[in-house]
Amino acid sequence: MPQxxxxxxxxxxxxxxxxxxxxxxxxxxxxxxxxxxxxxxxRRRVVNVGAExxxxxxxxxxxxxxxxxxxxxxxVGGTRRSYxxxxxxxxxxxxxxxxxINPVSEMTDLMAATRAYxxxxxxxxxxxxxxxxxxEIGR
Amino acid sequence: MSLFGITTEMxxxxxxxxxxxxxxxxxxxxxxxxxxxxxxxxAFSQELSLAQQVRSLPAGGEVAPMLDARLVDQPDGxxxxxxxxxxxxxxxxxxxxxxxxxxxxVQLLNARFRQxxxxxxxxx
Numbered sequence: 043m044p045q046x047x048x049x050x051x052x053x054x055x056x057x058x059x060x061x062x063x064x065x066x067x068x069x070x071x072x073x074x075x076x077x078x079x080x081x082x083x084x085r086r087r088v089v090n091v092g093a094e095x096x097x098x099x100x101x102x103x104x105x106x107x108x109x110x111x112x113x114x115x116x117x118v119g120g121t122r123r124s125y126x127x128x129x130x131x132x133x134x135x136x137x138x139x140x141x142x143i144n145p146v147s148e149m150t151d152l153m154a155a156t157r158a159y160x161x162x163x164x165x166x167x168x169x170x171x172x173x174x175x176x177x178e179i180g181r
Numbered sequence: 182m183s184l185f186g187i188t189t190e191m192x193x194x195x196x197x198x199x200x201x202x203x204x205x206x207x208x209x210x211x212x213x214x215x216x217x218x219x220x221x222x223x224a225f226s227q228e229l230s231l232a233q234q235v236r237s238l239p240a241g242g243e244v245a246p247m248l249d250a251r252l253v254d255q256p257d258g259x260x261x262x263x264x265x266x267x268x269x270x271x272x273x274x275x276x277x278x279x280x281x282x283x284x285x286x287v288q289l290l291n292a293r294f295r296q297x298x299x300x301x302x303x304x305x
Binding site: 047048051052054055058062091092093108109110154157158161162164165166168169171172175176178179180181 | 194196199203204206207208210211212213214215216218254269272273276277279280283287290291293
């Protein structure tokens with residue numbers, strides 16, 4: 043049933059956008075984290091998004107549902123040095139490595155992810171409306 | 182002539198194509214953040230010529246013409262190396278339009294079935 047395929051495609055997009063929002067929240071929460079379990083300061087993470095690569099043939103033949111997926115979550119951020127003598131993680135010169143996270147760019151990414159999420163929600167609502175109308179045929 | 186006729190068959194194909202098109206458009210919306218993704222769509226350009234073809238068919242013709250739609254690349258603007266060529270606003274507009282189209286086709290189908298029911302019941 044095509045509507046189900048459309049629903050699963052949009053659902054994959056919802057999952058991806060939710061992951062993005064989670065990672066952005068993690069970045070903001072760890073903006074001041076100078077020590078992680080792996081050692082060193084926290085590094086900013088980004089979600090890489092890729093198309094689901096199943097084979098889609100021409101119309102008329104069976105069209106595989108395709109969607110979107112998280113291809114990887116990469117650590118891309120650098121660090122910035124700030125002068126905080128006396129901090130337990132500061133080096134001998136009193137400098138501390140902190141993650142280089144810009145809250146403004148994180149917030150704009152958050153807005154973009156939220157809007158993309160909403161767009162897929164709208165697509166799901168349209169698919170549901172179409173399916174419901176199709177069920178009413180002949181009533 | 183079959184009970185349902187050409188019109189019903191064409192309308193049935195119309196709902197099917199609308200559903201397929203919605204699937205494609207949802208995929209475009211899902212991939213607005215995918216690097217290198219190219220938006221796709223169904224091309225319905227054949228519809229008008231098909232309508233004329235139907236009109237020229239002999240009365241009681243048994244074979245309904247297939248509504249033809251092609252899968253086309255339809256990127257919204259140039260593909261940038263790092264970003265996808267998907268314009269969410271345009272895609273959402275197409276989704277709304279396609280849903281309206283499906284609504285119209287379903288209304289026509291329902292009208293067709295009401296006619297049949299009236300004929301069966303001997304009304305009108």
